[in-house]
Amino acid sequence: MKKSIILNSNELKITIERLACQLIEKHDDFSNTILVGLQPRGKYLCNRIVEILKAEYHINNLKYGLLDITFYRDDFRRNEKILEPSRTDFILSVENKNVVFVDDVLFTGRTVRAALTAIESFGRPKSIELLILIDRRFSRELPIQPDYKGLQVDVYENQKVLIEWNDESKNDYAYMTTVKNHE
Amino acid sequence: MSELSVKHLLGVKYLNLQDIELIFKTADNFKEIINRPIKKVPSLRDVTIANLFFENSTRTKLSFELAQKRLSADIINFSSSQSSVKKGETLIDTVNNILSMKVDMIVLRHPNPGAPILISEKISTSIINAGDGSHEHPTQALLDSYSIRERLGDVKNKNVLIVGDIMHSRVALSNIYALQLQGANIMVCGPKTLIPKYLHKLGVKIEDNLLTALKWCDVVNMLRIQNERMKSSYFPSIREYKKYYGLTMNHLDLLDDEIIVMHPGPINRGVEISSDVADSKYSIILDQVENGVAIRMAVIYLLAKKNTFKVE
Numbered sequence: 001m002k003k004s005i006i007l008n009s010n011e012l013k014i015t016i017e018r019l020a021c022q023l024i025e026k027h028d029d030f031s032n033t034i035l036v037g038l039q040p041r042g043k044y045l046c047n048r049i050v051e052i053l054k055a056e057y058h059i060n061n062l063k064y065g066l067l068d069i070t071f072y073r074d075d076f077r078r079n080e081k082i083l084e085p086s087r088t089d090f091i092l093s094v095e096n097k098n099v100v101f102v103d104d105v106l107f108t109g110r111t112v113r114a115a116l117t118a119i120e121s122f123g124r125p126k127s128i129e130l131l132i133l134i135d136r137r138f139s140r141e142l143p144i145q146p147d148y149k150g151l152q153v154d155v156y157e158n159q160k161v162l163i164e165w166n167d168e169s170k171n172d173y174a175y176m177t178t179v180k181n182h183e
Numbered sequence: 184m185s186e187l188s189v190k191h192l193l194g195v196k197y198l199n200l201q202d203i204e205l206i207f208k209t210a211d212n213f214k215e216i217i218n219r220p221i222k223k224v225p226s227l228r229d230v231t232i233a234n235l236f237f238e239n240s241t242r243t244k245l246s247f248e249l250a251q252k253r254l255s256a257d258i259i260n261f262s263s264s265q266s267s268v269k270k271g272e273t274l275i276d277t278v279n280n281i282l283s284m285k286v287d288m289i290v291l292r293h294p295n296p297g298a299p300i301l302i303s304e305k306i307s308t309s310i311i312n313a314g315d316g317s318h319e320h321p322t323q324a325l326l327d328s329y330s331i332r333e334r335l336g337d338v339k340n341k342n343v344l345i346v347g348d349i350m351h352s353r354v355a356l357s358n359i360y361a362l363q364l365q366g367a368n369i370m371v372c373g374p375k376t377l378i379p380k381y382l383h384k385l386g387v388k389i390e391d392n393l394l395t396a397l398k399w400c401d402v403v404n405m406l407r408i409q410n411e412r413m414k415s416s417y418f419p420s421i422r423e424y425k426k427y428y429g430l431t432m433n434h435l436d437l438l439d440d441e442i443i444v445m446h447p448g449p450i451n452r453g454v455e456i457s458s459d460v461a462d463s464k465y466s467i468i469l470d471q472v473e474n475g476v477a478i479r480m481a482v483i484y485l486l487a488k489k490n491t492f493k494v495e
Contacts (some may be wrong), residue, residue, distance in 0.1 A: 068212065071224035071254075077490060084185045085212045093220065121221040 006134070006153060006161065007174040015150040016045070019131060020052040022148050023100065024059075032126070033098045035064040038115050039086035042066075042103035044165035044172075045133055049102065063097075065089055069114035095123030100148075104163045106132040109144035134161055134174055187485045191303045191310040194319035195360040203364060207329055209481035210474070217253060217476055227256040230487050232288045233281050236313070237263040237274075240292055242448050242472065243313050243323070247290050250479035256487075259286070278302050288486065291315075309486045317351045317412060323447050324357030326478040328365060330471045331402055334443055339366035344396050346372045346428060347406030347455050350379050351413065354447045355406060359385055372396040373428055376417040393427065397434055397442065404445040405430055405456045421454060431457040435465060443467055 007015060027033040030053070037046025043066050053059045070085035101115055112130060119125065132146040137154050155161060155176055163174045187202050216224060232251050236244055244260075251258045261281070272280075278289065290311045291299045296318035299310050314320040331338050343362050349355045349371050362369055363386065370388040371378060378389060390396040397403060408424065418424050430444065444456070444465045452458045461468060 070212070071216070071226045071484075073226075076226050077229070077487065085209065088212070088215055117225065121216075121219050121223070123220065 003175040003177055005173055005175050007151060009171050009173050012133075012163075012172050012174055013170075015133065016048050017052060019133070019148055019150055020049050020057070023049070023053070023131070024057060026129075027098065027100075030059050030062050032096075033063070033100060034092055034094055034125075035062070035100050035102055036094075036115075036119065037064070037066045038101055038103040038111060039066050039068040039088070041105070041163070042101070043086075044163070044167070045104050045131075046102040047167075048172075049131075063092055065092055067101075067115060067118055069111060069118045072114040072118040074110060074114065093123045094119060094125045096126045097123075099125040099128045101128065101130045103130075104133045105161050106130070106135045106144075106146055106149075107139050107161075109140045109142040112144045113142050133163065136161055187489060190486070190489055191299070191312075192321050192482055192486065193299050193303060193310065193312050195321045195324050195357045195364070196319065198321075198361075198364070200364050203325065203328070203361065206325060206478065206481045206485065207332065209485060210329060210477040213253075213480040213484075214474070214477040217473075217480075223253050223255060225255045226484060227251070227254040227487055230254075230287045231257045231259070231285065232290060232483070233259050233261060233286045234290045234313075235261045235278070235281070235292070237291075237293045237298075238314070240313070242475070243292065243320075246472070246475040247311075247313060247322075247479050250476050250483055253476070254480055254483060256288075256483070259284075274298060275302065275305055278306060282306060282308055287490065288483065309490060311482060311486065314353055316353065317356075317409070318353050319357045319360075320353040320447075321357050321361075322475070322479055322482060323354050324361040325482070326471055326475045327354075327358055327404065327445060327447070328361050329478055330445065330467055330474050331443065333470070333474070334467060335401065338362060340368070341402060342368045342370065342400045344370045344372060344400035344403045345406065346393065346396070346403060346430065348377045348408045348417075349373055349382065349406070350377045350417075351409035352406050354404075358404060359387060370396055370399060374418045374424065393430070394434060394437065397430075397438060400442055401440075402443045402445060403430065404447070405450075406447065407449065407451055407455060425454050429453075429455055429457065430460050432459045432463070435460065435463075441465065445471060447471070 035046055037043045050064050053062055066089040068086045068088040129147040131148040133150040135146055135149045135152045137152050159176055159178050161176050165172050188199055189197050234247055288309045290313050292313040293315050296316035298315050299312040303310050312319055312321055328338055335341060345355050359369055370390055372390045372393055444460055446468050450456055450461055
């Protein structure tokens with residue numbers, strides 16, 4: 001399968017840095033904000049942003065967690081595909097907090113819809129925003145749009161946009177491939 | 184693998200190790216969910232489950248009901264004491280009548296061993312065995328193993344002792360299957376009259392002396408005497424049974440290593456287990472009850488997932 005690079009390691013780093021700065025503009029010292037990485041893939045972006053905010057901008061009281069949405073999906077029993085849950089790592093209450101969902105690629109919007117239901121189990125947030133690294137334009141099935149986005153791309157339905165996260169080397173990059181059969 | 188190999192949960196005998204691992208992994212997620220402020224997920228909101236209890240139950244019934252409600256399933260309850268079974272209806276007819284009302288899953292407890300297997304041959308709906316006579320009680324065995332794993336990290340190569348009325352206990356048989364599948368060593372202890380004749384064929388050690396057995400084990404599972412299933416007298420008196428097979432603090436004080444004490448409930452304080460042991464730090468009886476809900480949520484969720492439907 002051919003991989004076309006959308007963002008190389010350096011570009012991706014700059015993009016994440018910019019997203020982190022945009023968060024600071026809006027959320028200041030993050031005293032009333034919780035970052036929520038959507039499992040499984042939002043975890044990596046969330047970790048990267050947390051690292052930048054802590055190391056470069058010295059935001060120490062940053063609150064963040066990981067949310068798994070498997071049990072909130074709307075395609076349970078409608079889809080042959082196996083759904084495997086990931087860990088929810090979340091002991092915080094979101095009551096009256098500003099929540100920012102963090103995910104790597106925004107496609108149909110259904111994951112975000114499920115996350116909106118799932119987060120209710122942890123309280124009633126004051127507001128919820130969406131931060132996305134790559135926004136696939138014209139592919140939404142629900143009225144959901146990002147508040148912060150790294151890059152917007154136009155791709156065909158049979159193309160996949162993926163991000164290769166390398167926790168060790170930090171040599172991350174975003175790429176696109178064409179799949180033969182629709183998944 | 185992330186799908187069960189079976190369509191029904193009739194017994195642990197029909198599961199493989201991957202199934203058990205999958206159920207435990209899914210139960211980990213549900214255990215986190217049932218400790219949230221809002222303990223409910225919408226996964227099964229289009230699934231209807233019938234709980235058919237042809238035998239008395241408090242814990243198992245409540246646990247199943249709670250698990251179903253936490254998954255947002257619709258449930259109907261049935262207990263034989265208030266039903267047409269008293270008017271002479273057969274089991275298959277009762278079940279078929281309930282299924283005509285469009286039920287997606289059945290949880291069945293029945294005094295006759297093999298009742299869920301019989302029904303599974305006649306209908307296509309998923310069945311969960313919640314105890315069939317003295318045969319199997321799979322969800323109890325799963326939650327027992329899960330609780331051991333939670334405390335000791337792993338079940339493999341651990342020595343597990345089951346004490347009491349092995350003959351009439353479905354918990355014992357399901358536990359033997361489940362623990363052996365996971366590589367544990369098993370010993371049973373109890374009056375000779377309450378140890379089934381062919382038990383050694385399952386590769387289980389048998390010991391008469393409670394203290395000797397306790398010195399061998401890492402975990403002890405104390406069972407209740409199933410008076411309701413006894414058709415004759417198996418031991419001279421409760422007092423004598425208590426003297427030889429009742430677990431007391433004196434026993435635990437005599438051991439070199441700490442062991443874990445389990446009981447599937449209901450416990451008869453002062454008979455098979457003394458009050459101070461049941462309430463001691465060694466006992467994980469209440470953890471078992473909590474884990475029961477998570478395990479049952481996992482089993483129901485995974486079986487419901489097998490029944491994919493197509494919307495026209």
